[in-house]
Amino acid sequence: MTRERRAAADGMAEAEAVCEELAAVLRRTGIVLPSLMVDPVTYGYEPPRVLVELGRCNVETTRKLIAVLKQAAR
Numbered sequence: 001m002t003r004e005r006r007a008a009a010d011g012m013a014e015a016e017a018v019c020e021e022l023a024a025v026l027r028r029t030g031i032v033l034p035s036l037m038v039d040p041v042t043y044g045y046e047p048p049r050v051l052v053e054l055g056r057c058n059v060e061t062t063r064k065l066i067a068v069l070k071q072a073a074r
Contacts, residue, residue: 008048012038015050022052029068033057 015038023036035055042051057065 004047008050011048011050012043015042015052019052026065029064031061031064031068033061 019036019038023033026033026036033055034057035053037053037055039051039053042049
């Protein structure tokens with residue numbers, strides 16, 4: 001495996017890990033982002049650009065996220 005490919009694979013693994021970590025933290029606050037994932041399109045770039053897709057959520061979930069972020073920002 002080339003150095004670039006290894007770096008890309010490491011980046012993808014890191015992105016998967018941070019998605020899981022974010023999902024776990026959000027669940028503890030009662031928030032679920034159903035579309036949270038590593039953006040699959042990023043696998044196709046050369047070299048891959050790792051992006052996290054936060055996805056869509058409804059207004060109720062958005063309000064919960066705003067409240068949690070406001071509390072944390074204090």
